[in-house]
Amino acid sequence: MQTNFTTAQLADPHVQESEKILRKCVHCGFCTATCPTYVTLGNELDSPRGRIYLIKDMLENGRPADKEIVTHIDRCLSCLACMTTCPSGVNYMHLVDHARVHIEKTYRRPLMNRLTRGVLAAVLPYPKRFRAALKLARLGRPFANVFDRVPALKPFAAMLRLAPATVPAQSATASPGSHAAQGARLGRVAILTGCAQPVLEPGINEATVSLLTRLGIEVVVPRGEGCCGALVHHMGREEAALASARQNVDAWTREIGNGGLDAIVITASGCGTTIKDYGFMLRLDPAYAEKAARVSALAKDVTEYLATLDLPEPARKPGLTVAYHSACSMQHGQKITRQPKDLLARAGFVVREPREGHLCCGSAGTYNIMQPEISARLRDRKVRNIEATGASLVATGNIGCITQIASAAKLPVVHTVKLLDWAFGGDKPAGLE
Ligand code: SF4
Numbered sequence: 001m002q003t004n005f006t007t008a009q010l011a012d013p014h015v016q017e018s019e020k021i022l023r024k025c026v027h028c029g030f031c032t033a034t035c036p037t038y039v040t041l042g043n044e045l046d047s048p049r050g051r052i053y054l055i056k057d058m059l060e061n062g063r064p065a066d067k068e069i070v071t072h073i074d075r076c077l078s079c080l081a082c083m084t085t086c087p088s089g090v091n092y093m094h095l096v097d098h099a100r101v102h103i104e105k106t107y108r109r110p111l112m113n114r115l116t117r118g119v120l121a122a123v124l125p126y127p128k129r130f131r132a133a134l135k136l137a138r139l140g141r142p143f144a145n146v147f148d149r150v151p152a153l154k155p156f157a158a159m160l161r162l163a164p165a166t167v168p169a170q171s172a173t174a175s176p177g178s179h180a181a182q183g184a185r186l187g188r189v190a191i192l193t194g195c196a197q198p199v200l201e202p203g204i205n206e207a208t209v210s211l212l213t214r215l216g217i218e219v220v221v222p223r224g225e226g227c228c229g230a231l232v233h234h235m236g237r238e239e240a241a242l243a244s245a246r247q248n249v250d251a252w253t254r255e256i257g258n259g260g261l262d263a264i265v266i267t268a269s270g271c272g273t274t275i276k277d278y279g280f281m282l283r284l285d286p287a288y289a290e291k292a293a294r295v296s297a298l299a300k301d302v303t304e305y306l307a308t309l310d311l312p313e314p315a316r317k318p319g320l321t322v323a324y325h326s327a328c329s330m331q332h333g334q335k336i337t338r339q340p341k342d343l344l345a346r347a348g349f350v351v352r353e354p355r356e357g358h359l360c361c362g363s364a365g366t367y368n369i370m371q372p373e374i375s376a377r378l379r380d381r382k383v384r385n386i387e388a389t390g391a392s393l394v395a396t397g398n399i400g401c402i403t404q405i406a407s408a409a410k411l412p413v414v415h416t417v418k419l420l421d422w423a424f425g426g427d428k429p430a431g432l433e
Pocket residue numbers: 034035036037038046047048051075076077078079080081082083092
């Protein structure tokens with residue numbers, strides 16, 4: 001694609017990067033076929049190619065964002081299916097991230113939209129606030145239908161519906177400390193505690209610690225870790241996202257200095273995609289660029305790390321048929337496609353893959369709150385495809401997908417690592433009795 005940025009515009013390293021990305025796009029439109037919003041809405045402006053044109057026009061003309069571009073960029077799930085499909089290697093992720101920062105700086109959103117986004121950014125990344133909010137949501141749930149009648153309040157209705165009926169107690173794996181390897185120590189990793197996941201489903205990191213320590217791996221929960229920053233990053237709140245990234249880079253760098261790390265293990269693929277991008281996000285910060293690149297290189301999804309270990313024979317072969325849902329952040333963001341399925345098969349599960357596996361389930365961070373209608377259509381399509389496999393449960397590696405699919409599926413939805421922990425000698429996941 002031809003671009004017409006001025007020399008002055010190209011002095012900005014963010015514009016320079018976006019220009020490089022734009023120039024790679026050859027307008028072929030292959031990406032439209034796998035874009036969930038184009039498939040759902042059928043509008044070129046809700047396709048990757050359409051969004052790329054909108055972003056180019058906005059950046060090239062140095063214009064503030066307007067309602068049209070905000071509408072179509074807000075509808076993008078950041079699922080990155082377009083990056084998997086694109087034959088020209090267009091890095092849509094970095095382009096849309098830049099566009100979101102530009103929107104955040106130049107566009108004044110309507111009051112309720114600003115308020116909702118402000119509430120999400122102030123609550124979700126902080127486990128204590130999130131836990132308190134979920135408890136409050138239980139009381140508010142009867143009002144979800146009332147909120148649904150006012151368009152500006154629909155996100156609050158979606159929040160109330162997504163809130164679980166009970167909030168699990170806090171787990172020991174969410175506190176700083178070290179979990180010793182059983183037997184001879186074969187490795188040492190840090191685990192990301194995260195923000196929403198340990199509140200909604202602490203059993204995921206418990207299963208990870210149980211499995212890894214049984215396999216001879218010491219698991220450290222470093223002091224000072226926090227939210228990976230993905231949530232605010234996808235809102236275009238770049239300073240907040242970079243502050244989270246720096247905080248985590250500091251925590252893990254200290255741990256690298258203290259005893260060395262073979263990996264930073266992540267059990268939510270949405271967080272994994274962002275942490276693997278810290279090197280890029282902090283590339284212009286001389287104090288952090290090198291440390292951040294080292295952290296990104298160490299970041300591994302738990303299945304990616306497990307696949308490097310010498311696994312014993314499973315303690316039990318559950319023999320259940322599992323529909324494996326590959327989260328977008330897993331398959332498109334991190335290009336991890338083989339390891340989770342291979343590990344499940346190795347553990348004795350029969351693995352089935354739902355049709356249209358490349359399409360997003362509609363969770364996408366806070367998308368199911370901010371865009372509840374499109375999200376529900378994608379969720380229902382996903383659940384239909386999952387149920388058509390005839391499997392007796394669903395395995396996936398991202399808490400957002402678990403919450404989203406479980407809100408409509410009749411089958412139990414379990415994190416992949418909980419099934420692996422069970423097969424290799426751990427506890428049976430709750431809900432499979
Ligand atoms: S990230 Fe997903 S929703 Fe956004 S343009 Fe690409 S394929 Fe479409």
